[in-house]
Amino acid sequence: xxxxxxxxxxxxxxxxxxxxxxxxxxxxxxxxxxxxxxxxxxxxxxxxxxxxxxxxxxxxxxxxxxxxxxxxxxxxxxxxxxxxxxxxxxxxxxxxxxxxxxxxxxxxxxxxxxxxxxxxxxxxxxxxxxxxxxxxxxxxxxxxxxxxxxxxxxxxxxxxxxxxxxxxxxxxxxxxxxxxxxxxxxxxxxxxxxxxxxxxxxxxxxxxxxxxxxxxxxxxxxxxxxxxxxxxxxxxxxxxxxxxxxxxxxxxxxxxxxxxxxxxxxxxxxxxxxxxxxxxxxxxxxxxxxxxxxxxxxxxxxxxxxxxxxxxxxxxx
Amino acid sequence: xxxxxxxxxxxxxxxxxxxxxxxxxxxxxxxxxxxxxxxxxxxxxxxxxxxxxxxxxxxxxxxxxxxxxxxxxxxxxxxxxxxxxxxxxxxxxxxxxxxxxxxxxxxxxxxxxxxxxxxxxxxxxxxxxxxxxxxxxxxxxxxxxxxxxxxxxxxxxxxxxxxxxxxxxxxxxxxxxxxxxxxxxxxxxxxxxxxxxxxxxxxxxxxxxxxxxxxxxxxxxxxxxxxxxxxxxxxxxxxxxxxxxxxxxxxxxxxxxxxxxxxxxxxxxxxxxxxxxxxxxxxxxxxxxxxxxxxx
Numbered sequence: 246x247x248x249x250x251x252x253x254x255x256x257x258x259x260x261x262x263x264x265x266x267x268x269x270x271x272x273x274x275x276x277x278x279x280x281x282x283x284x285x286x287x288x289x290x291x292x293x294x295x296x297x298x299x300x301x302x303x304x305x306x307x308x309x310x311x312x313x314x315x316x317x318x319x320x321x322x323x324x325x326x327x328x329x330x331x332x333x334x335x336x337x338x339x340x341x342x343x344x345x346x347x348x349x350x351x352x353x354x355x356x357x358x359x360x361x362x363x364x365x366x367x368x369x370x371x372x373x374x375x376x377x378x379x380x381x382x383x384x385x386x387x388x389x390x391x392x393x394x395x396x397x398x399x400x401x402x403x404x405x406x407x408x409x410x411x412x413x414x415x416x417x418x419x420x421x422x423x424x425x426x427x428x429x430x431x432x433x434x435x436x437x438x439x440x441x442x443x444x445x446x447x448x449x450x451x452x453x454x455x456x457x458x459x460x461x462x463x464x465x466x467x468x469x470x471x472x473x474x475x476x477x478x479x480x481x482x483x484x485x486x487x488x489x490x491x492x493x494x495x496x497x498x499x500x501x502x503x504x505x506x507x508x509x510x511x512x513x514x515x516x517x518x519x520x521x522x523x524x525x526x527x528x529x530x531x532x533x534x535x536x537x538x539x540x541x542x543x544x545x546x547x548x549x550x551x552x553x554x555x556x557x558x559x560x561x562x
Numbered sequence: 563x564x565x566x567x568x569x570x571x572x573x574x575x576x577x578x579x580x581x582x583x584x585x586x587x588x589x590x591x592x593x594x595x596x597x598x599x600x601x602x603x604x605x606x607x608x609x610x611x612x613x614x615x616x617x618x619x620x621x622x623x624x625x626x627x628x629x630x631x632x633x634x635x636x637x638x639x640x641x642x643x644x645x646x647x648x649x650x651x652x653x654x655x656x657x658x659x660x661x662x663x664x665x666x667x668x669x670x671x672x673x674x675x676x677x678x679x680x681x682x683x684x685x686x687x688x689x690x691x692x693x694x695x696x697x698x699x700x701x702x703x704x705x706x707x708x709x710x711x712x713x714x715x716x717x718x719x720x721x722x723x724x725x726x727x728x729x730x731x732x733x734x735x736x737x738x739x740x741x742x743x744x745x746x747x748x749x750x751x752x753x754x755x756x757x758x759x760x761x762x763x764x765x766x767x768x769x770x771x772x773x774x775x776x777x778x779x780x781x782x783x784x785x786x787x788x789x790x791x792x793x794x795x796x797x798x799x800x801x802x803x804x805x806x807x808x809x810x811x812x813x814x815x816x817x818x819x820x821x822x823x824x825x826x827x828x829x830x831x832x833x834x835x836x837x838x839x840x841x842x843x844x845x846x847x848x849x850x851x852x853x854x855x856x857x858x
Contacts, residue, residue, distance in 0.1 A: 273750055280752045281664055287656030288665070288674045291726065294719050295677050298688060301695040359591035367585055380595050385838065387780025389809040390606070390831050393816050397824060398605045424598045431595075457581030478683070485685025487783035488809075492816055512687050512783065519690070519787045525699060533787075537691045541684065548683035 302541055305534030312528055318535070324498040324509075326532045327518070333532070335539060337498035341415070341508035342540075345490050346483035348419025348504060349426060353479055356423075357430025358465075358472065364431065365438035366460045377432070384428040392492030395421040400493060407505065413495030415504035422489050426479045433478065437471020438464055474554035481547035485540065487512035511540045606835070610828025618829055622795045623811065627822030632830050634794040635811035638710070641798060642785075642807055643775055645714035646721065650774070653718075654725030655767060661726070662733040663755055682723040689720045690787025698788050706802025708789035713805060716788055717781065721774040728770020732763040732852070765852035772845040776838050782809040808834050 310318070313333045321334025360380065364373050400417040404410045441464050449463045465472070495507025496517055509517070515533045523529045621631025657674070665671040693716030697705050705711045736759050744754035760767075785807055786792075792814040794806040808830060815827035 277750050277752055281660075284656045284660035284664055287653045288660045290653050290719075291657060291678050291681055291722060292674060294681060294692070294722065297696055298684065298692050301692055302688075305695065356591045356594055359588045360595060363585075363588035363592055367588060376592060376596075379599070380592065383595060383599055385776065385780075385842065386602070387782070387809055387834060387838070389780070389782045389813050389816070390602070390835065393812070393827055393831060394602050394605060396816060397609070398601070424595065427595050455577050455581045457584045458577070461584070481683055485687065487685070487687045488813065491783075492813065512685065515687055515691070516783060516786055519694075519789065520792065534691060534695075537688055541688050544683060544685055544688075545680070548680055551683075552679065 298541070302534055302538040305531050306538040309528070309531035309535040312531075313535075322500050324514075326529050327521075331528075334500075335511075335536070337500045338509060338511045338514055338536060339539070340500050340502065341490075341494070341498060342484055342510040342512070344415045344502060344504055344508060345419045345422060345486075345494060345510055346480060348416060349422035349483045349486075350476075350480060352420050352423025353426045353430050353483075354476055357427045357475070357479070358434055360427070360431040361434035361438055361472075362460055362465065365435045366456070366464065377435075380428045380431060382428075383424060384426075384432075386425070388425065388486065388488040389492070391421050391425050392418070392489045395489055395493035409505055411495070411506045413493065413497075413507035415494055415506075415508050418489045418493040419504065421493070422483055422486055425486070425489070426482050429482060430475050430479050433475030434468070434472045437468035437475070440471065441467045470554045470557045474551045477547050477551040477554065481544045481551065484547070485512065485544050487516060491516040511536050603835075606828050606831050609825060610830070610832045613825045613829035614832060618826075619833070623793055624795075627820060627826055630823075630826055632808060632811060632833060634797055635806045635808045635830075636833070637797050638790075638794065638805040639779055639807040639809075641710060642713050642717065642805065643778055645710065645801075646717040646778055647771065647775060649715060649718035650721050650725050651771060654722050654771075654774075655729050657722075657726045658729035658733055658767075659755060659760075662730050663751070663759065678723050678726050682727070686720055686781055687783040687787055689716055690784030692716065692719065693784060693788040706800075708791075708804060709802045710798050710805045711801040712788055713785050713790055713807075716784055717778050720781065720784060721778050724774040724777060725771060728773065729763070729767045732766025732770065733759060735766060736762045765848045769845045769848045769852065772841050772848070776841040776845075779807075779837060779841075780809055780834065782807075782813055785810060786813070 317333050318335055321332050322336055323332035323334050324337040325332045364377060368376065395418045396413075399421055400410070400412060400414065403414075403417055407416070410416070445463055445467055446459050449459045454463070490510045491513040494510065494513060496509050496513065497507040498509040498514065499506070501508065514536055518529060518533045618631045619636065620633050621629060622633050623635075624630040657678075661671065661674065665674075693712055697712040697715050698708050705715070740758050740762060741754055744758045745751075749757070790810055791804050791806050792810055794804065798805045812827045812830040812834065815823040815830065818824075
């Protein structure tokens with residue numbers, strides 16, 4: 246074999262290598278593209294979910310409103326789709342939802358904000374690192390457990406204090422729901438308080454303010470949009486809460502603001518119909534989608550407002 | 563001391579007193595939450611601890627409270643959550659990788675991000691309506707209607723925002739040097755993600771996944787809405803089989819008037835809380851390991 250032969254041989258080998266490497270590179274590029282679009286598809290699943298929710302709710306609600314007029318839905322004061330004498334006024338369910346949510350918020354907002362101020366301004370880092378996770382356990386307890394607690398512990402306790410309190414009522418689930426959303430309010434508010442720059446506090450101290458005055462007149466106002474966002478999210482959470490009210494608030498849709506008797510919320514109505522053997526496609530079946538649509542709109546508006554406030558507070562600091 | 567100074571001192575003492583009262587009040591507010599937590603645990607343990615036994619864990623539900631157990635709901639919960647994880651984990655982590663590593667800054671990326679944030683705020687029962695209509699009715703031929711598969715798919719959609727958000731955080735926490743080092747050695751983007759970013763972020767991703775699973779284990783409303791049964795005296799034998807889960811069984815027992823069933827509900831709650839606490843402990847352990855690793 247001459248020298249020339251070996252050179253050409255090795256040249257051929259190099260060419261083959263280059264060719265193979267190029268092929269491999271092309272293959273890899275193709276794989277990269279496939280992977281990229283697969284990952285994009287994963288991201289699109291969330292958009293499909295939203296589209297699915299909106300489509301399903303609109304589709305079934307539309308079917309519902311072909312049989313029941315929107316005017317009746319919005320003006321009738323009775324909700325009795327499961328009885329012989331059918332009425333389709335949404336207001337009793339809205340009133341029930343409003344009542345339990347209002348009670349929950351009157352518990353969660355003051356307690357949550359006070360807890361947040363304590364954790365952010367008063368507690369030492371060590372106390373804070375112990376208390377905060379313990380408080381957050383409250384948010385992780387399943388709602389069905391809270392329902393049990395409301396019906397079998399809080400209601401009997403309240404019945405000793407409040408006369409004529411029915412076994413199913415709005416107060417007890419309202420209070421328990423308030424305890425459930427308390428950690429949400431305190432955690433999010435605390436984040437907002439924590440984000441207030443130290444310089445603001447120091448300036449107030451330098452002017453001779455006490456700790457109380459700094460906390461309530463400087464830090465809280467400075468964190469107000471974050472705190473507001475946490476409040477609105479709490480409202481949205483209370484409105485959408487299901488199991489506590491389904492267990493402890495009763496099943497009677499009445500247009501009342503008296504929290505001592507049984508009521509029914511929008512969510513509890515959906516549960517009631519789902520548990521019964523309502524044939525799919527019947528009018529009663531469609532009502533849960535109309536109610537669900539109302540619920541979805543309310544929470545959507547609340548969430549959008551909350552995001553608006555969160556963005557404002559992020560921009561400030 | 564002038565009159566003005568005396569007035570100031572007097573005022574100052576009052577201001578400090580106000581502050582002290584406020585501090586006590588704020589501490590009391592925290593205590594309300596803690597006391598309620600303690601009361602809840604105490605109440606459930608007092609009611610249900612005596613009922614807890616091997617027989618309770620291994621019996622089917624029954625019309626007689628003292629014979630009833632949680633075998634079928636417990637198995638149902640485990641199967642549902644496992645299946646849900648199989649669906650939600652790849653999709654959620656995939657979406658997170660896309661948003662963190664690949665997504666260009668355009669309207670589609672913004673839309674996905676806003677959308678994920680909004681989905682996290684949708685009440686869980688709405689997901690139930692979604693699952694009922696799409697999985698249990700429109701796709702009934704494939705899912706078997708109100709089946710284990712329908713329940714898992716619905717719950718997978720429900721936890722997807724949580725998985726995406728936590729996975730994104732874990733991926734974002736990976737130091738950029740590691741990405742650059744991989745790229746400098748000639749790795750393609752996916753090679754970099756697969757061999758460098760993901761192993762580094764995995765404990766964080768798993769922590770988020772466990773928290774999502776513990777959320778799903780306690781979730782009741784969407785599964786009631788899609789029509790999971792409240793009384794199941796058999797174990798699911800296929801994906802299309804009907805099923806029940808632990809929280810639904812507890813709900814069913816709480817809703818009955820007989821005190822015997824309330825005791826069962828309390829015992830069921832103890833089991834449920836024990837599962838959740840162990841999952842959370844696991845998550846804390848993983849997060850701790852993750853943080854140690856990032857420090858190195």
